[in-house]
Amino acid sequence: MSVVDGTKSAGYDYGTEGVARSPVSLEELRELETAAGLGDEERRYLRLAGEVLADQAEAMVDAWRARMGAQEQLAKWFYGPDGKPDERYKAAIKPRFVRWVIDLCTRPFDQAWLDYQEEIGRRHAPDGKNATDEAQTPPLVPLRYVLAFSAIVVTSAREFLARKGHSTEDVERMHAAWTKAVMLTITLWARPYAKEGLW
């Protein structure tokens, strides 16, 4: 088990009435899954990845955050009005970020999952940033940093997937499934940023 479970953390509203219905339909979600190449085999390897990453998810988030913290252009969206990192805000987000890793591997891509991806997207965009945690950081994380940093989220996962003694082929398949699932997530997160009709 991960040190941080995340399901009990403030603002983790997965599957609750606190999360609005996504404007994306389940049919559109299925089309996106197919576009990203997420089929039954990928779902199986994603579940295996969930087992492999369960006790590593916090370390992954720590590694990503260390990287973000070292780059002003990524870090500043989490600064308070005093121009310094808002540690309370970051601490509130962290268990949800850890939980995202686990949820991505283990949850079915159903209405609750779809709704929560929209909610996470909103919390990065002006629609919802700061609101959940009553923070006073800048009103968004610009889309370009969400997209560019996903390259790190995708590539850095490989070494974590390789740490539990699986064959190179299984690691490769888990990594491909992870990549596709991350890209599906990022696709959904991008929706609140897009001009009307262009998403």
Added chain:
Amino acid sequence: MSVVDGTKSAGYDYGTEGVARSPVSLEELRELETAAGLGDEERRYLRLAGEVLADQAEAMVDAWRARMGAQEQLAKWFYGPDGKPDERYKAAIKPRFVRWVIDLCTRPFDQAWLDYQEEIGRRHAPDGKNATDEAQTPPLVPLRYVLAFSAIVVTSAREFLARKGHSTEDVERMHAAWTKAVMLTITLWARPYAKEGLW
């Protein structure tokens, strides 16, 4: 050498006055490269990937297109007013798509490269779709399919990178560099789709 070189194809305006200046600055590009983890080592492995993929780029594009053609939700953005694939349009695009693979691995990420990524983004969005090739297909490829399909562009490259006898470690490093470079590209292509101030 690839069968399709691409540099001589109609509409391939890389580095010419036909391409407008990107609204993204070179400084912003550098920040995005850092965010995506594209450093000197990645550039070296990207150049190696360029050698490995040079004579395979057309096969990669053929594989991607076969996949797109088999999915209505991906294919229909290339249909003409008669509801059938616009083969003339697709034929016009193909050598530029092949060239994109090579350019991504081999071109410096300078002003000309930056400008051309903006141009490619515009050609997927209502700003510029159909114009270059005087086609009458739908006015955009929705952002969600550009993003979701990038999962295929990223993951499918691995087997092509592994075909020239490089060590597993070198294949892995080339693949990570490819992933980061694709995500950087997609990030730039997304700009014309984003609401003012949110990109």
